[in-house]
Amino acid sequence: MDGMALLTITVLSVFVGFEVVSKVSSTLHTPLMSGANAIHGIILVGAIIVAGQASDGWTLTLALLAVLLATMNLVGGFVVTDRMLEMFRGRKGAGR
Amino acid sequence: MSLLSPTWTALLYLIAAICFVLALKGLSSPKSARRGNLIGAAGALVAVVTVFLSMKLDNIPWILAAIAVGSAVAAPIARRVQMTQMPQLVALFNGVGGGAAALVALLELPHTDDPWVRLAIVFTLLVGAVSFAGSLVTFAKLQELMTTRPVVFPGLPIVMSASVLVAVAASVAIIFTGAGWLAVVLLVFGLLTGVLLVLPVGGADVPIVISLLNAFTGLAVAASGFVLGNVLLIIAGTLVGASGTILTRAMASAMGRSVTGILFGAFKGGSTAGSTVASDRPVRSSSAEDVAVLLGYAQKVVIVPGYGLAVAQGQHTVAELQGELESRGIEVVFGIHPVAGRMPGHMNVLLAEANVPYESLKEMGEVNPEFKTADVVLVVGANDVVNPAAKTTPGSPIYGMPILEVDSARQVVFLKRSMRPGFAGIENELLFEPQTTLLFGDAKESLGKVLAAVKAL
Numbered sequence: 001m002d003g004m005a006l007l008t009i010t011v012l013s014v015f016v017g018f019e020v021v022s023k024v025s026s027t028l029h030t031p032l033m034s035g036a037n038a039i040h041g042i043i044l045v046g047a048i049i050v051a052g053q054a055s056d057g058w059t060l061t062l063a064l065l066a067v068l069l070a071t072m073n074l075v076g077g078f079v080v081t082d083r084m085l086e087m088f089r090g091r092k093g094a095g096r
Numbered sequence: 097m098s099l100l101s102p103t104w105t106a107l108l109y110l111i112a113a114i115c116f117v118l119a120l121k122g123l124s125s126p127k128s129a130r131r132g133n134l135i136g137a138a139g140a141l142v143a144v145v146t147v148f149l150s151m152k153l154d155n156i157p158w159i160l161a162a163i164a165v166g167s168a169v170a171a172p173i174a175r176r177v178q179m180t181q182m183p184q185l186v187a188l189f190n191g192v193g194g195g196a197a198a199l200v201a202l203l204e205l206p207h208t209d210d211p212w213v214r215l216a217i218v219f220t221l222l223v224g225a226v227s228f229a230g231s232l233v234t235f236a237k238l239q240e241l242m243t244t245r246p247v248v249f250p251g252l253p254i255v256m257s258a259s260v261l262v263a264v265a266a267s268v269a270i271i272f273t274g275a276g277w278l279a280v281v282l283l284v285f286g287l288l289t290g291v292l293l294v295l296p297v298g299g300a301d302v303p304i305v306i307s308l309l310n311a312f313t314g315l316a317v318a319a320s321g322f323v324l325g326n327v328l329l330i331i332a333g334t335l336v337g338a339s340g341t342i343l344t345r346a347m348a349s350a351m352g353r354s355v356t357g358i359l360f361g362a363f364k365g366g367s368t369a370g371s372t373v374a375s376d377r378p379v380r381s382s383s384a385e386d387v388a389v390l391l392g393y394a395q396k397v398v399i400v401p402g403y404g405l406a407v408a409q410g411q412h413t414v415a416e417l418q419g420e421l422e423s424r425g426i427e428v429v430f431g432i433h434p435v436a437g438r439m440p441g442h443m444n445v446l447l448a449e450a451n452v453p454y455e456s457l458k459e460m461g462e463v464n465p466e467f468k469t470a471d472v473v474l475v476v477g478a479n480d481v482v483n484p485a486a487k488t489t490p491g492s493p494i495y496g497m498p499i500l501e502v503d504s505a506r507q508v509v510f511l512k513r514s515m516r517p518g519f520a521g522i523e524n525e526l527l528f529e530p531q532t533t534l535l536f537g538d539a540k541e542s543l544g545k546v547l548a549a550v551k552a553l
Contacts (some may be wrong), residue, residue, distance in 0.1 A: 003212060006322060006330060013318075013331045016117060016447050017338025024123045026434050026459050029343060029441025032181040034186050035133055036207050036339040040317045041117050042140055042332045044163075045147045048326050051162070052153025060155055064162045066199035071166025072490055073193035078137040079174035082184060085130040087179075087448040088415055091455055 031084045035070035038077025098150055105150035108142055110326040114455065116332050120339065120446075126454045132322050143328055144396045180406055183439040184238035185418050187306050190230025190313050197316040198224030198283060204323050205279050209273050216322035218267040218282060224316040225286025227309045233294040235307055238438070244302075247295040256292045293359065301358045303439040304347050308355065311340025343440055350434035350460075352497025353485065364457025379527055380513070381534045384542065387474075387509050388427050388549030390533075391417075394471035396427045398463065400500055404477015404513065406446055410540035414476060415450035417547045424550075431463035431473075432479035433502050462500045473505040477539045479517065485523040491520055508532045509543045 024032050047070045051063035100108070110536045115135050121468055122132015144163075153159070170189070201220035208214060227386055235549060263285040270278045297305050317332025320326075322525050344383045347354045400417065418428045430452065436443035458466070467473060475482055482502040485492040502508055503526050510527060512534055526532055535542050 010334055012339055013334035017335040020120045021339040021342045027198055027444045027457050028123045028129055030439055030445045035119060036336045036445055037186055037190050039332050039334040040314050043193055043196045043317045045143050046320050046329055047196050048147050048159055049324055050200050051155055051159050051201045062199050063203055064158055066196040067159055067162040068166045069192040070196035071163045072170035073189045074140055075167045076170030076174040076189050079171050081133045082379055084445050085133055088126040088454045091453040
């Protein structure tokens with residue numbers, strides 16, 4: 001995809017991001033932070049691509065380190081967010 | 097071999113991106129939030145499977161092993177962490193994400209000679225490194241592996257400026273030459289800049305820094321999307337960048353300060369400076385039994401929890417007190433300031449963990465009109481966020497900070513450790529007002545005594 005198309009997507013994402021996040025209730029700001037945190041763990045995709053194209057030992061080592069770190073970010077982020085959100089319960093009967 | 101055509105790949109990445117937007121959208125209400133997060137996780141899974149199926153990749157067993165190890169390390173930590181330790185865990189996960197982005201950029205440099213791609217690479221490398229090092233220092237501060245006080249030394253602004261200058265110079269040189277050794281220089285100075293950025297920030301301001309570094313990692317990931325030509329990374333990174341930016345600004349305004357003031361205030365001598373001298377003016381203190389009588393014969397009680405409650409781990413006791421009062425037919429709600437706790441919204445998580453239903457957790461704007469109709473306001477371990485000086489004293493350091501208007505209530509009870517002022521280091525006039533009584537002691541112990549006394553009524 002050419003540069004301008006990518007830039008267009010970026011600018012539109014900024015607006016979507018601001019729009020969606022400004023509606024988040026301040027009660028849930030901590031899960032928002034850890035949830036957003038989990039989402040940027042998707043750098044794992046980038047790390048996998050780099051590791052899959054590595055041809056020498058050094059590059060592969062560093063790329064696998066990136067895969068490892070990104071996985072921790074992604075998996076840990078979603079797990080901990082789920083744990084937090086599970087605790088937000090409504091009054092008995094009124095909730096789930 | 098690639099099983100998926102470029103069209104299918106793009107389509108699956110689009111689905112993953114939509115899942116991420118839905119994950120954030122779900123957080124608009126506690127009801128939909130958990131489902132939203134699971135949708136986000138599903139999106140991430142789709143994306144990871146897609147990358148394996150869409151490209152010809154070598155070293156797959158190694159990659160799978162690294163993923164397995166990463167999951168095996170992170171999932172148990174995430175499951176076991178105490179809710180009070182959430183800020184440092186978020187900082188840690190944020191840091192490793194930034195580190196991964198920086199490594200990806202570093203390794204992609206030899207594969208391109210396009211200056212625009214190199215620009216994206218140096219951005220990812222620099223911001224990722226700053227985020228990695230900054231987050232680890234933040235983690236160390238919150239975990240109390242190092243001092244939580246601002247660390248300032250003479251010449252810090254000069255060292256900081258020099259470090260940034262070297263980083264920028266290296267960036268420019270990389271864009272024109274693509275030299276690998278310069279990328280390592282950039283990485284080192286990025287790390288140094290990250291450390292220097294966070295060192296001078298005091299304990300109370302650390303949450304803002306976490307939020308800001310979260311935005312940084314998001315931006316680094318978005319830039320890495322330009323490096324790899326991957327739309328999903330661009331969208332996901334940008335969403336996180338936007339959310340981090342909004343949160344950082346929301347927190348700074350809830351503290352009545354500017355983001356730059358928090359980051360660079362310490363260069364001029366301590367970001368959370370202030371007196372820690374206890375006042376000796378007379379106050380009305382009372383016993384747990386008196387407080388229990390006040391609460392037990394009220395019709396409506398608002399509890400204002402602050403940082404002191406979290407420190408004392410008193411959230412379960414306060415939840416029990418709420419239950420006991422409600423069983424007597426008393427209406428009890430929690431009025432929660434946006435910066436109560438150690439990160440935005442942290443107090444809500446702590447109370448939710450103690451099984452307080454989310455309907456009882458009221459935001460500042462929602463609860464402020466309710467103080468007038470409340471019989472008793474119980475302030476537990478909070479001080480600056482209920483200080484009327486923020487509205488009435490233009491010269492005060494907290495002037496302009498939005499506060500919980502506890503001063504409009506008929507009766508106010510403070511549970512406090514001592515007469516020492518809060519982070520802002522200023523006295524709270526409300527403590528000396530006639531409608532105020534104080535109960536001194538550790539928040540958890542005091543709550544326990546009050547709870548026992550209410551039960552005995």
